[in-house]
Amino acid sequence: MTNNAIDQNVLNNLLESVGGDLEFLRELIETFFDDSPGQFQAMESALESGDAELFRRAAHSLKSNSASFGALELSKLCKSLEEIGKSGQLDSGKKLLAQAEAAYRETSAALAEYINV
Amino acid sequence: MESNLHGHILVVDDNKLNRKLMLRLLKDLGHLVSQAENGVVALNILRDPQAEAVDVVLLDIMMPELDGYGLLEAIKGNEKLRNIPVIMTSALDELDSVVRCIEIGATDYLTKPVQPSLLKARLKSSLAEKRLRDLELEYLEQVGYVVSAAEAVETESYEPESLRHVAMRKDALGRLARVFQKMAQEVHLREQRLKQQLAQLQLDIEDMQKALSEKLEIYIPMDRRQAIYNETELPDFSTGAVLFADISDFTGLTNELAEEFGHPRGAEEITRLINQIFSALVEEVHGYRGSVINFTGDAITCWFDDHPIVNEVQDGTITDAAGARASACAMLMQTALQNLPYRVSGPKTKMDPGIKVAVVSGPAFRYLVGDPKIQYLEVLVGRPLEKLEKAEGLIKRGEVLVDFETFEQCAALFAIKEQRNSLDSDDRFFVIEDLKTLIAPTPWPDLPDRALDENICRNWIHPAVYRHALSNTRQYLSDLRPAAAVFVYFKGIDPLMDSHAGILLDGYIRWMQGVIDTQGGAILQLSFGDKGSYLYASFGAPVTQTEYAVRAVRAALLLLQKPGGFNSIFGEQIGISHGYMRTGTYGGDTRKTYGVIGSNTNLAARLMQAAQPGTILVDQETYEATANSFEFTILPEITVKGRPAPIAVFSPVREIGREDRRQQLALNTLDRFTPTQQMLLKIASVIGQTFSRSILVHLLPVETEKENHERDVEHILSSGVIQVADDSDYLKFTQPGLQDAIYQSLLHAQRRHLHRQIALTMEELSMETPQDIYPQLAHHWRAAEEISRAVDYYDKAGKRAQELGDLVNASLFFKESLTLSSSGSVLSKDYMDR
Numbered sequence: 001m002t003n004n005a006i007d008q009n010v011l012n013n014l015l016e017s018v019g020g021d022l023e024f025l026r027e028l029i030e031t032f033f034d035d036s037p038g039q040f041q042a043m044e045s046a047l048e049s050g051d052a053e054l055f056r057r058a059a060h061s062l063k064s065n066s067a068s069f070g071a072l073e074l075s076k077l078c079k080s081l082e083e084i085g086k087s088g089q090l091d092s093g094k095k096l097l098a099q100a101e102a103a104y105r106e107t108s109a110a111l112a113e114y115i116n117v
Numbered sequence: 118m119e120s121n122l123h124g125h126i127l128v129v130d131d132n133k134l135n136r137k138l139m140l141r142l143l144k145d146l147g148h149l150v151s152q153a154e155n156g157v158v159a160l161n162i163l164r165d166p167q168a169e170a171v172d173v174v175l176l177d178i179m180m181p182e183l184d185g186y187g188l189l190e191a192i193k194g195n196e197k198l199r200n201i202p203v204i205m206t207s208a209l210d211e212l213d214s215v216v217r218c219i220e221i222g223a224t225d226y227l228t229k230p231v232q233p234s235l236l237k238a239r240l241k242s243s244l245a246e247k248r249l250r251d252l253e254l255e256y257l258e259q260v261g262y263v264v265s266a267a268e269a270v271e272t273e274s275y276e277p278e279s280l281r282h283v284a285m286r287k288d289a290l291g292r293l294a295r296v297f298q299k300m301a302q303e304v305h306l307r308e309q310r311l312k313q314q315l316a317q318l319q320l321d322i323e324d325m326q327k328a329l330s331e332k333l334e335i336y337i338p339m340d341r342r343q344a345i346y347n348e349t350e351l352p353d354f355s356t357g358a359v360l361f362a363d364i365s366d367f368t369g370l371t372n373e374l375a376e377e378f379g380h381p382r383g384a385e386e387i388t389r390l391i392n393q394i395f396s397a398l399v400e401e402v403h404g405y406r407g408s409v410i411n412f413t414g415d416a417i418t419c420w421f422d423d424h425p426i427v428n429e430v431q432d433g434t435i436t437d438a439a440g441a442r443a444s445a446c447a448m449l450m451q452t453a454l455q456n457l458p459y460r461v462s463g464p465k466t467k468m469d470p471g472i473k474v475a476v477v478s479g480p481a482f483r484y485l486v487g488d489p490k491i492q493y494l495e496v497l498v499g500r501p502l503e504k505l506e507k508a509e510g511l512i513k514r515g516e517v518l519v520d521f522e523t524f525e526q527c528a529a530l531f532a533i534k535e536q537r538n539s540l541d542s543d544d545r546f547f548v549i550e551d552l553k554t555l556i557a558p559t560p561w562p563d564l565p566d567r568a569l570d571e572n573i574c575r576n577w578i579h580p581a582v583y584r585h586a587l588s589n590t591r592q593y594l595s596d597l598r599p600a601a602a603v604f605v606y607f608k609g610i611d612p613l614m615d616s617h618a619g620i621l622l623d624g625y626i627r628w629m630q631g632v633i634d635t636q637g638g639a640i641l642q643l644s645f646g647d648k649g650s651y652l653y654a655s656f657g658a659p660v661t662q663t664e665y666a667v668r669a670v671r672a673a674l675l676l677l678q679k680p681g682g683f684n685s686i687f688g689e690q691i692g693i694s695h696g697y698m699r700t701g702t703y704g705g706d707t708r709k710t711y712g713v714i715g716s717n718t719n720l721a722a723r724l725m726q727a728a729q730p731g732t733i734l735v736d737q738e739t740y741e742a743t744a745n746s747f748e749f750t751i752l753p754e755i756t757v758k759g760r761p762a763p764i765a766v767f768s769p770v771r772e773i774g775r776e777d778r779r780q781q782l783a784l785n786t787l788d789r790f791t792p793t794q795q796m797l798l799k800i801a802s803v804i805g806q807t808f809s810r811s812i813l814v815h816l817l818p819v820e821t822e823k824e825n826h827e828r829d830v831e832h833i834l835s836s837g838v839i840q841v842a843d844d845s846d847y848l849k850f851t852q853p854g855l856q857d858a859i860y861q862s863l864l865h866a867q868r869r870h871l872h873r874q875i876a877l878t879m880e881e882l883s884m885e886t887p888q889d890i891y892p893q894l895a896h897h898w899r900a901a902e903e904i905s906r907a908v909d910y911y912d913k914a915g916k917r918a919q920e921l922g923d924l925v926n927a928s929l930f931f932k933e934s935l936t937l938s939s940s941g942s943v944l945s946k947d948y949m950d951r
Contacts, residue, residue: 017233018141031134060179064208065134068230079210
């Protein structure tokens, strides 16, 4: 159950805030799983096309969502990505994006584990 | 309370996950939730008139399409939406943006991820604020309804229903609405009542307009009007017939109507009725070329000349003798009265007035007397008038009575019902059953509108009546108000014996008019006969004034002191009574007068008859109202007609002036004592209302003996003029006015001397405790006209009072001191410097 990718406390608080409704949490996490790949895809294509605004917005969403689930590492990376988008210097984003994708994989694994418990 | 704070929350966030979570959290808190993924969708929801109104917006900043800033600005810029609280939801690192949003108008913010407890708290306060604003808005809106309702009342389109909702409120506004509803209801009812009264008012207005459009000439007898118009004079002596018509029992009716309708309604009703009757009667008189010479209360005296003056073209149209015309007129008067459409009747009072009519024929004198600046008075005198006096007692209601002369003149004309003989003369009268022949009316020629100069007409109208007639005050038309009636009887002018009777009468009347006018009264009637004449004057009406009873009595006393030129006039008898009377102008549409009529008029006339020649009789009420101003002789009770029990009567002898009365009191009192005792009282009066026995005795001249003084004081004490005050050394005057009266009776120098003596004695006797009598010493020194000493004592008295904490008196004394010193007399500079 211990996974560095997510802060269990945050996830527990979230569960508590919805009255311990695990089913709802599961639904939220599934939504996260559904949406997140699209965000990454958006960032990648934005890197190619140089669409800084698109990049920033996708990073912002991912940052917000990952924070909700206690995926602090991922959220931190997304925040950096968002700042890159804001600065418009997308060139420096590619490496960071790869790191974020890695972090997402860990996070999603941890979350999948969490909801399957 | 919490349940009230559930609302409709709009979540605006492009992030699906965030929306989902927020939706769940809000639903768990019991709110109705809508969601929008961007600002455009949110605006559509906010503006949707079908949708439940949004109470709070939870707004993300970063969104595609319309972002948070854009939506916030749109909300705050919209009249209908700007009151919706907006809570920004943002990441911790977006706080800069949040500050900007708060500046634009956001209510609050929440950081994501959202803490449920914070969300709950923020929503609670925002909803509460929203509710408060909504209530405020509703309140303002409902205030608007009340304002609209008030406007509606003004424009008479008020609907009570319009305030139903506001009236259900439990707060002050609801109460206002309820009170307003009630008031509006009352206004409505009153309006209804007013409308009902409108018909009545219409009648009143008609009356008033009639009065206003009235020509002043209707105050002048018709024959005089014709003569003035034709620039001729009426003859002083002429033959013709006198018609007398009396509306029976009218005075009684006045009281009944006054009771039923109240004042002044009763007076107005009575006047309305009497005017209708007079209009009908006068129409007949003028129809037969007669003239109303005088109104005597509710009776008229008319003259029908055998050869009335008309313009030359129509002269000669008169073929019937005056007696025939007057008799025909009299018969028609009775018929007219039967046919009168009475407009006035109350539920209790039935209007059934009748008239008594008499026609007498013969030669008569016609005088115009009095000062035109005050008022001309028309006088008819001669044998027919004497016969009329006899006839009056013989007529019954509804009858027409003619004298023998008239009967003889037109014997063929009359069907006679019965003969009635006078009990105290040889006069015979006949009651007419019917007229055998028709006597065609021969009306006066019409005069052009306002044929007579107003300035000429004014000579027949008392100035006060004229002023009122112009001022168009409704109250004036008729009113019940207090007034005094003065009847003056006099003898000694006989037109048959004295060819200068008219001149003498004119002079005497002018003198009386002057006396009465000076006291504010007015002569209303003059009746002149060789056996005696009388005039009726009123005080309190038409000239409104205070102390009208005093003025009436004063005038009466003055009337008994006629100038030497009128020595042939004698046997004056005066009667005075006062009370509520019907006052105002009355009469017909074509002939009017001003009258003051009531039971007091009758009583005054009876008192006049009962008075000894050269004296005045007044009734109890007049006595009581004037007893302070006049010396009266109280006479035995007398019985008068119209009063069931004997009444108290009083005769004023002379007027007492205010100074006179005080002087009288002092002199009468002092006269009862020896010179030494008088001196004691005088000294006492200078000391004051209360005085010390020891000072009093001390002040007496040395040569008299002290034991005697004590005895004198005891004597005065036993007389009751003075009495012991609280302390046996102190005495006081029993009657408060007496001290002042005696004091005022002293000569100035004597007073000043005594004040000085008293001041010196008081200083001497109070060496040890002078501080107690500083005020008295100041007073006496002042009256002794030693101002510097007085100022000194006022200062001392002021300081003393200050020491004692009596600041009121202290300030009074200092003020006296200041007043005296600033008056400048006898003052040395050192006083000024202080």
